Amino acid sequence: MTDKRRSITRRHTLGLIGGALAAPAYIRDLHAAEVTMxxxxxxxxVSPMHSQxxxxxxxxxxxxxxxxxxxxxxxxxxxGGKPPQLADQVRDGIADIAWTLVxxxxxxFPLSETGSLPFMVTTAEKTSVALHKFMEEMGMDEYKGVKPLAFHAHAPGKFHMREQAIEKAEDMKSLKIRAPNETFGKALEILGxxxxxxxxxxxxxxxxNGVIDGTLLPYEVVPVFKLQELTSVHSAAAPVGRGFYSNTFNVxxxxxxxxxxxxxxxxxxxxHSGVEFARRIGANFDAFEEVGRKLCEEQGNTFVEVPASEVENWRERVQPVIDDWIAMLNDKGIDGAHAVERLNALIDAEST
Known part of the structure; x- marks a missing residue:
């Protein structure tokens, strides 16, 4: 080997060593994790929650x-298991972390579930921040044995109907509508x-098959179930007040x-947890809405906005659902009226 080739080889070897030493530690130790979760x-x-x-x-x-x-x-x-078992799987060590639907x-988890009551949502981001703060104040005892990393909500649900536009309560009369949760099912019944x-x-x-006339879901799920093809009209609450409903989640x-x-x-x-993680998840769920709505637009579907005054009218009519929830919380030793009032106040504070 010539002196020149020896010099090039030596410089190349030293360069590799130097590069390795200069590389970030997480690259050097990529296969040497101390903790696997x-x-x-x-x-x-393929779901946005997973990938994004x-x-x-x-x-x-x-x-x-x-x-x-x-x-x-x-x-x-x-x-393994089924979605309702996720919280127990974390507590039992089958999973180290889980994202669950309350x-x-x-x-x-009644305090967590309070965020799923009718008309408790503005945007996913603002409601998620309010919900996380609420849980830090009042609800952490629900999660003994696990460490909550974030509480959040999805964007306000909309009516996705085969044919009937929903613009006022009378439009729902006798229609079969899939309810997103138990409390909003009671609200739907009150509204006809x-x-x-x-x-x-x-x-x-x-x-x-026409077994149901419509469903309530955020636009986020439209791509997964091709709702733009199965329904033709979409009704959303006016964006100046509360949405119809949201479901609550936790990590x-x-x-x-x-x-x-x-x-x-x-x-x-x-x-990477806490209220800012909740805010981040909520903001992503707000962004997911645009994708689903665009698919409905491209399908040529119809969009209806329920006026804020009508939404407030519905909210007043379904107050018995809230009253029943307050009574249930009271039976569990929780001040139900204070809990509902406090979460509403936090949502209002984030949304002004």
Whole structure:
């Protein structure tokens, strides 16, 4: 080998060593994670929640921990069980983290579920921030044995109807409408509709066969179920007040896993949880709405806006649903009137 070739080879070798030393630690230690966490959720990997919220969040945790935490995501219940079992799976250590839908276990987390009452939502972002603050103030005892990382809501649900536009309560008379949760089902009944309860996975067949006349969901789910083809008219509340409903969710972590982390890694988790994580998830859910609405527009469907005055009229009429909820909270030893009043106040404060 000539002296010149020896010099080039030596410089190349030293360059590689120097490059490795200069590379970020999380790249050097990519395969040497100290902690591996399994995150479970109910949706397929094509869902926006998976691809645009959970995957980026897990990647950030890995980067900020310099590769010492590896969050592995298991969508579509790949760790087994059914969606209502997710909270227990976290508590029992089957999953280390889970994203769960509160109304899948009605009555079990009543303060969390208060955010799913009729007319408790403005935007997903603002409502999520209010809900997280509310839970930090009043609801953490519901989650003994787990570490809540965020509470959030989806964007306001809309009526997606096969034929009938919903603009006033009389338009719902005798229509079969899939209810998104138990309390809004009671509200629909008061307003004249016939609420129907079955899993969202069966909804598309129900619409296609005419078993139901419509459903209540955010635009976010339109692409998943091709609602733009199964329905022809969409009714939303005027954006100046409260929406019809939202369902509430949480991101939970096994408490033993959280407490067992070294202080610096626990700080990474803390920095990526809390009210700002709730805000981030809510903002994403607001953005998801545009995709679904655009598909309905491209289909040539009709859009109806329910005036704010009509929404307030509905809200007053369904007050017995809220009163029943307050009584249920009272029976559980919770000041129900204060809880509902406080969450409303926080939502109003975030939305002004």
């Amino acid at each position: 399994r995150l479970s959720h109910m949706l397929p990997p 919220v959970l995957e980026p969040w897990a990647k950030e945790i890995g980067e900020k921990s310099e590769g010492r935490i590896d969050v592995q995501i298991f969508p579509a219940m790949q760790l 109304v899948y276990t009605p009555g079990r 509709a016939e609420p129907v309860f079955f899993p969202v996975t069966e909804m598309a067949v129900g619409l296609a 939970l972590m096994n408490e033993r896993v959280y407490e067992g982390l070294p202080d610096d890694l626990r700080a990474v988790v803390d920095d």
